Amino acid sequence: SQxxxxxxxxxxxxxxxxxxxxxxxxxxxxxxxxxxxxxxxxLVHLILxxxxxxxxxxxxxxxxxxxxxxxxxxxxxxxxxxxxxxxxCATDANDYKLSFGAGTTVTVRA
Amino acid sequence: GAGVSQSxxxxxxxxxxxxxxxxxxxxxxxxLYWYRQSLGQGLEFLxxxxxxxxxxxxxxxxxxxxxxxxxxxxxxxxxxxxQQEDSAVYLCASSxxxxxxxxxxxxxLLVL
Numbered sequence: 001s002q003x004x005x006x007x008x009x010x011x012x013x014x015x016x017x018x019x020x021x022x023x024x025x026x027x028x029x030x031x032x033x034x035x036x037x038x039x040x041x042x043l044v045h046l047i048l049x050x051x052x053x054x055x056x057x058x059x060x061x062x063x064x065x066x067x068x069x070x071x072x073x074x075x076x077x078x079x080x081x082x083x084x085x086x087x088x089c090a091t092d093a094n095d096y097k098l099s100f101g102a103g104t105t106v107t108v109r110a
Numbered sequence: 111g112a113g114v115s116q117s118x119x120x121x122x123x124x125x126x127x128x129x130x131x132x133x134x135x136x137x138x139x140x141x142l143y144w145y146r147q148s149l150g151q152g153l154e155f156l157x158x159x160x161x162x163x164x165x166x167x168x169x170x171x172x173x174x175x176x177x178x179x180x181x182x183x184x185x186x187x188x189x190x191x192x193q194q195e196d197s198a199v200y201l202c203a204s205s206x207x208x209x210x211x212x213x214x215x216x217x218x219l220l221v222l
Contacts, residue, residue: 033210043153043201045210088152090211097166098143098211100153 002103004032004089012107019076021104024069031092032065032072037103038085046074046087069088081107112136114214116202122220123192131143131187131217142179143211144187145201153201159185160207192221 007022025030034046049056049065049072056063062075074082086105090098115134123129134212135142135151144156155169159179179185189196197220203211 035211035213042215043203043213045212048210057170090153096156097155098153099155100145102152 004091004099006087006101008018008104009102010105010107012082012109013079015079015081015108015110017079019079019083019106019108021074021087021106023072023074023101025072025089025091026070027091027093028067028083028099029091032063032084033090033092034072034074035090035100036063036085036098037088043088059068076106079106079109081108084108111216114202114204114212116200116214116217119215119216120218120220122222124222125194126191128188128190128220129192130199131189131202131219133185133202133204135183135185135202136212137183139204139206139212140182141205141207142185143203143205144177144185145203146198147201147216148198152169154198156187189219192219194221197221 004023013019031050032047033048035043037043037092047058047063049063060077065072084107086103088100088103090100117132140161142159145153147153157177158166174190177187199218200214201216202214205211
C-alpha cells in the first residue's frame with residue numbers, strides 16, 4: 001500500500017516561478033526522499049531528509065519535514081522548462097523499504 | 111561509475127508465457143529492490159534483498175512472481191504464465207543502507 005501521498009496531483013507554473021508540492025505519510029519513518037521522473041525516463045534521486053532534520057537544501061531545491069504532522073514539502077525555486085517532470089516522495093520506514101506516492105506532475109511553461 | 115542497468119529495456123510477450131527480467135545493481139550496493147509502475151501510477155514495491163538476509167517478498171502480487179539475487183549482485187525477476195495485468199514498467203534499484211536509491215531505466219513489459 002502507498003504510504004506517501006503527494007499534493008497536488010498536478011501543477012502548472014510559468015518559467016521562473018516557484019513550485020511547491022506536499023507529501024503526507026502515515027507511519028513513523030527513518031527518512032523521506034524525493035525523486036523526479038521525466039517522461040519516458042528513469043527515476044532520479046533528488047534529496048533525502050532524515051527524520052531528525054527539519055529542512056534541507058540542494059541547489060534550487062528546498063525540502064522541509066514536519067514529523068509531528070507527518071508531512072514534507074518540496075520547493076523548486078526559479079523553475080525551468082527542464083523541471084517539467086513527475087515528482088515522487090518516498091518514505092523509508094524501519095525496514096528500509098521505500099513506499100512511494102502517486103506523484104505530482106509539474107509542468108513548467110516557457 | 112556505472113549506474114543500475116536493466117535488461118531487456120522492452121519486452122513484448124504473449125499471455126501465458128514466462129518472462130525473465132534482469133537487474134545489475136551498482137557494485138557494492140548491499141540493498142536491491144524491485145518495483146513496478148503501472149501507467150500513470152506510483153511505484154509498487156515488489157521485493158527487497160539486503161545482503162545475505164532472507165528477501166522481503168511481501169510485495170509480490172502472486173505466486174507467479176519470483177526473484178532471486180545471485181552472489182549478492184545480479185538479480186532476476188521471473189513472471190510465470192504472464193497476464194495482461196502484469197503489463198507495467200519494472201524498475202530495479204540499489205542502495206547503500208540509509209542512502210538514496212539509484213534506479214535503473216526499467217523494463218517495459220507488455221503482455222498481449
